[in-house]
Amino acid sequence: MQVIKVDPEKCTGCHQCELWCGSEIASVTKELPQSMNEEPQPVPRVFVEGKRFAMQCRHCEEAPCLAACPNGTMRKDPETGLIYVHEPTCVACWMCVMVCPFGIITPSPVFKVAIKCDRCRNMGYPICAEVCPTNAIYIEERQDYRSKKF
């Protein structure tokens, strides 16, 4: 499957990916100035936290969030392998938050759902990769090192 990778040599920690994810994906108005003032505030799904790196959902091969979800809200797209939250059925139990090895699921008491990157499943290309000014964020085919024979 295609995964997002980030090159820390190119990342400047500028937060553009976070801003665009917040306004293009999470917000209602889809415009940056208005989305910053939206109530409730839109929640970006990519994290730039004090380092020159952006963290999104890794769409794990054996995703623990998939096993933890008690009502089939966390789903895996059979074609792309992408893991996404089917928000209408989410009951905010946050068992997925409790098991995510990367801490990238946001429990939102305001929206009453678990919020997670779905790698822009319904768009052509992930927005964070598209807008990164230094092309630090890119897409590559996943290599499962466990099956490599030396």
Next chain:
Amino acid sequence: MKYVIVGGSAAAISAVEAIRSVDSTSQIDLFSDEKTPLFSRVLLPYYVAKELSKPMLNFRSADYFDEYGITPHIGVRVESIDTASKTVAADNGETYAYDKLLLATGGRAIVPKIPGVDKEGISPLKTMADAERVLNMKGKKAVVIGAGSIGVEASISLLRRGIQVTLMEQLGQVLPTVFDEEGASIIQKVVEDMGVEVITGERALEFKGNGHVSAVATRDREIDCDMVLLAVGVRPDIALAQQAAIEIGSMGGIKTDENMKTSDPDIYAAGDVCETYDIAKTSHFINGIWPMAVEEGQVAGLNMVGQRAVFPGSIRMNSIGNFIGFPAMSMGATHPDECSYVEEDCHFEEIKHRTKNTYKKIILKNDCIVGAIFVGQTQKSGLITTLLRKQVNVSGFIPTLMSPNLNFLDLLPVLRQHGDVFTEPEFKEIMDTGL
């Protein structure tokens, strides 16, 4: 190949999907003694609170069995297993042959032998039939016996329906297997502020009333009520296993090896009915929670279909989520006493951070995380759970782990030190960046 699955909840469905991921044609017969298929027991408190309708409780869609080519037998109970002829006999009068069998019968709610417990208006909350019974009760004053996860959530469910609730727990704190005293005291206050009367340290000795319950008597008082919810725990449903002379473990669940196989080479077990190796306690335990049932079911299914899969060991974990408007989670041991002492020089550390409305605690055994509690602030708790499950030495990282700004990248040095344990590609992809 013929596969027979006894059970229809998390472990059973997970096993079926694992089998079908490899074998799309063999016969799979699934038996569930519940008349409502594919509903999530975890969500019964939402149903009882009238916040979710029955279809919203499903964790798979209605056409699931057709889609996966499974022959379902809903409302049919398997009564006995003949391990010599490799057949099962069901209460519909039929027998079915199996090559591989999965026991995923879950647990039964404990009905305590308290005088008067068979009066009307008293029910546990485990099955859909229980939930419907509770939903249809016309009571105005309820007593919930047992303040575990189910008891606490059920109290709030009833409160939300306008019923006056008293929550009674015989031990000294609410949620005794989930939180320590400090964490439990914060949750108790939240629940009391919502309007539930909480009584700890008292046991129900008698249910009084003329045919229908009218009061609960303890040693010190009598509480008037017109409905009682029993939430005192569950016991693994091992009747079938016992009848088939399958080995039962010391905790009362079906004994399984790391491939989820029982003492019979063609019979596997998964979910709340079985015992597995608890990573935090370093002894066998029944960790009857949804995520473990799913993972165990997957390992069982893969082994049943001939693929080697190993279950790495279970841990207990509970999340209250947003149900009471105040998040709280805990995983592993809540107290060093829960862990067995493996060597003489075992040492434990408990690190706590308390603010007015939040509480965070991590328990270390020989510098590995064996337990954690998050009350009020639960973001990124999955990082701690993962370090716990991988049992890696985190000495030198305590300030990082306790910091409210903890994030994954701060833990990269730990991953690098233990690259042999963090083998999944999603970890390697980050480790390879050289960050």
